Amino acid sequence: MKKLIAGNWKMNGSLAANQALLQELAGGLPPQRRTDVVVCVPAPYLAQFRALAQTLPELSAIDLGAQDVSPHASGAYTGEVGAAMLKEFGCRYVIVGHSERRQYHGETDALVADKAKIALAAGITPIVCIGETLAEREAGRTEEVVKRQLAAVIHTNGHCISEIVVAYEPVWAIGTGKTATPEEAQAVHAVLRAQLKAATDHADRVKILYGGSMNAANAASLLAQPDIDGGLIGGASLKAPDFLTIVAAADA
Numbered sequence: 001m002k003k004l005i006a007g008n009w010k011m012n013g014s015l016a017a018n019q020a021l022l023q024e025l026a027g028g029l030p031p032q033r034r035t036d037v038v039v040c041v042p043a044p045y046l047a048q049f050r051a052l053a054q055t056l057p058e059l060s061a062i063d064l065g066a067q068d069v070s071p072h073a074s075g076a077y078t079g080e081v082g083a084a085m086l087k088e089f090g091c092r093y094v095i096v097g098h099s100e101r102r103q104y105h106g107e108t109d110a111l112v113a114d115k116a117k118i119a120l121a122a123g124i125t126p127i128v129c130i131g132e133t134l135a136e137r138e139a140g141r142t143e144e145v146v147k148r149q150l151a152a153v154i155h156t157n158g159h160c161i162s163e164i165v166v167a168y169e170p171v172w173a174i175g176t177g178k179t180a181t182p183e184e185a186q187a188v189h190a191v192l193r194a195q196l197k198a199a200t201d202h203a204d205r206v207k208i209l210y211g212g213s214m215n216a217a218n219a220a221s222l223l224a225q226p227d228i229d230g231g232l233i234g235g236a237s238l239k240a241p242d243f244l245t246i247v248a249a250a251d252a
């Protein structure tokens with residue numbers, strides 16, 4: 001399966017910094033690449049990406065993604081951004097259910113599932129984030145938690161489930177510098193693959209990304225695992241050389 005490397009810029013960037021980063025990325029990606037690459041930028045910068053793509057043709061090698069979407073189509077939802085708006089600005093992907101949104105904005109499994117559904121309906125691929133906290137892992141509840149989170153998305157999205165991307169992101173590994181070992185990550189990915197297989201005949205084409213302090217040094221060993229189909233990268237996606245090294249590791 002073609003791998004996918006997704007950068008999550010989180011709430012970072014500025015017009016000047018984004019332009020420099022995107023120029024460096026676009027210029028550094030090898031033309032013969034097999035891996036798909038996406039950057040998920042803060043919503044105000046979607047327009048900047050589109051504008052830059054007019055003058056920087058190499059940017060067409062990078063897909064555009066958003067970091068969240070409203071579960072509502074339109075209307076009186078102050079502050080929210082709709083799927084049709086993301087589509088109009090050229091988004092091909094949107095992250096839903098990132099642990100920072102579950103944690104700081106109280107997003108539930110059901111809400112995350114609804115966000116995945118509205119993205120799919122708009123023709124945008126949701127990157128559905130799931131993962132256990134440190135307390136849950138230490139209590140031996142990892143499998144139960146990630147299966148519950150994925151089950152909600154499967155339940156709401158039915159036969160469309162093979163169109164999603166799953167990102168397994170142990171919460172204790174995000175932004176902490178602590179990475180799941182390749183074996184720990186693979187064990188959870190295998191559980192998720194089995195759960196998808198029970199839900200769809202096309203589970204083998206669902207990409208399951210690993211996220212959580214993936215970086216230039218550890219990417220290759222994580223990406224070598226049979227059920228790790230790519231990465232969702234936070235901190236290291238803001239440094240062009242590191243992000244390009246991760247893409248090269250996926251391509252190897």
Ligand code: PEP
Pocket residue numbers: 008010169173174175176177211212213214232233234235236
């Ligand atoms: C993320 O934000 O999805 C993430 C994995 O962050 P980091 O790579 O910084 O741990």
